[in-house]
Amino acid sequence: MSVHAKRAVALAAGLSSPAVVMADWTMNMSPGVTGTSNQIFSLHMTILWICVAIGVVVFGVMFWSIFAHRKSQGAKPANFHENTVVEILWTIIPFAILVAMAIPATATLVEMYDTTESDVDIKITGYQWRWQYEYINEDFGYFSSLSTPRDQIENRQAKGENYLLEVDNPLVIPVGKKVRFLLTANDVIHSWWVPEFGVKKDAIPGFINETWTRVDEPGIYRGQCTELCGKDHGFMPVVVEAVPEEEYNAWVAGQREAAEKERQLTEKDWTMDELMARGEKAYQTACAACHQADGSGMPPAFPALKGSPIATGEMDAHIDIVVNGKSGTAMQAFGNQLSEVDLAAVITYERNAWGNNTGDMVTPKEIFDYKNQE
Numbered sequence: 001m002s003v004h005a006k007r008a009v010a011l012a013a014g015l016s017s018p019a020v021v022m023a024d025w026t027m028n029m030s031p032g033v034t035g036t037s038n039q040i041f042s043l044h045m046t047i048l049w050i051c052v053a054i055g056v057v058v059f060g061v062m063f064w065s066i067f068a069h070r071k072s073q074g075a076k077p078a079n080f081h082e083n084t085v086v087e088i089l090w091t092i093i094p095f096a097i098l099v100a101m102a103i104p105a106t107a108t109l110v111e112m113y114d115t116t117e118s119d120v121d122i123k124i125t126g127y128q129w130r131w132q133y134e135y136i137n138e139d140f141g142y143f144s145s146l147s148t149p150r151d152q153i154e155n156r157q158a159k160g161e162n163y164l165l166e167v168d169n170p171l172v173i174p175v176g177k178k179v180r181f182l183l184t185a186n187d188v189i190h191s192w193w194v195p196e197f198g199v200k201k202d203a204i205p206g207f208i209n210e211t212w213t214r215v216d217e218p219g220i221y222r223g224q225c226t227e228l229c230g231k232d233h234g235f236m237p238v239v240v241e242a243v244p245e246e247e248y249n250a251w252v253a254g255q256r257e258a259a260e261k262e263r264q265l266t267e268k269d270w271t272m273d274e275l276m277a278r279g280e281k282a283y284q285t286a287c288a289a290c291h292q293a294d295g296s297g298m299p300p301a302f303p304a305l306k307g308s309p310i311a312t313g314e315m316d317a318h319i320d321i322v323v324n325g326k327s328g329t330a331m332q333a334f335g336n337q338l339s340e341v342d343l344a345a346v347i348t349y350e351r352n353a354w355g356n357n358t359g360d361m362v363t364p365k366e367i368f369d370y371k372n373q374e
């Protein structure tokens with residue numbers, strides 16, 4: 001068979017099995033699950049079709065002119081320089097088209113910016129590299145951190161279905177209610193984005209930006225930080241769980257109770273074993289990204305905690321660097337990111353794990369007192 005024949009056969013085979021050739025040709029935007037995202041989608045479609053119509057007319061006239069008035073047919077070019085009628089027409093027609101497109105677009109924008117009359121208000125704070133959600137008026141809040149295991153990230157394990165798009169504590173909101181988000185950041189600029197809601201807003205330190213959503217369909221929606229915010233920018237996903245209202249109310253009640261329990265936990269008498277177990281968990285979530293799971297760090301950027309003079313030395317210095325961080329370095333202040341219980345647990349863990357056998361233990365109560373003497 002000649003090369004050409006082979007190619008023809010391959011092409012015919014390809015064309016006759018579209019399932020293989022067109023594996024996944026979903027090219028359009030998706031309409032999403034909120035009124036806003038649907039409006040954005042229909043604007044996008046309307047304007048696409050206007051562009052298609054303009055394209056067909058303009059290229060139609062152009063190709064027809066080129067073909068019908070070609071030189072070989074003896075065509076002589078017409079001369080309409082400075083033709084007032086043509087100049088007025090080609091100014092007015094595009095202007096009218098632009099205005100016709102701007103009217104629905106502006107209406108959608110105005111609605112997107114209308115954050116009044118909300119049913120639920122949630123403050124969202126971006127941190128390197130996690131999100132904090134605080135339910136204003138409900139007296140509780142929490143951090144939402146990536147939950148993809150480090151083994152998947154470092155290719156020691158097959159990657160899961162929601163790789164890098166899964167968190168320990170998703171944001172929970174009720175369906176059918178207007179939820180207002182107040183966005184800010186604690187360190188650098190982040191941006192909170194959930195494509196299916198048609199919501200994307202910058203979170204800027206020192207500013208509060210507002211946006212809102214109303215989700216109609218219960219479900220789990222995933223998004224990401226969409227402002228390049230440092231080393232783990234790709235590791236701070238957004239996960240939102242939209243649930244029916246009764247379920248939401250029950251969840252809120254549970255959260256408030258848990259927050260109250262947490263306050264009581266600070267008072268409880270902790271044993272070394274309990275602190276170590278809790279400390280290991282907190283360490284893996286909040287510290288291992290830099291200091292590594294085995295405490296070996298990544299010197300010189302991130303010091304090893306195994307055998308570190310601070311983690312095995314004086315207790316106050318250790319508490320100080322974890323609670324207040326060290327300004328000008330990647331070591332952030334964990335004082336208000338972690339509860340007193342988790343701070344006590346993680347410090348106790350660092351002083352006794354990986355052969356740092358100091359035997360020291362610090363209680364949540366001591367951390368509480370430490371923070372309040374400052």
Ligand SMILES: [Cu+2]
Nearest residue numbers: 190191225229
């Ligand atoms: Cu970010």
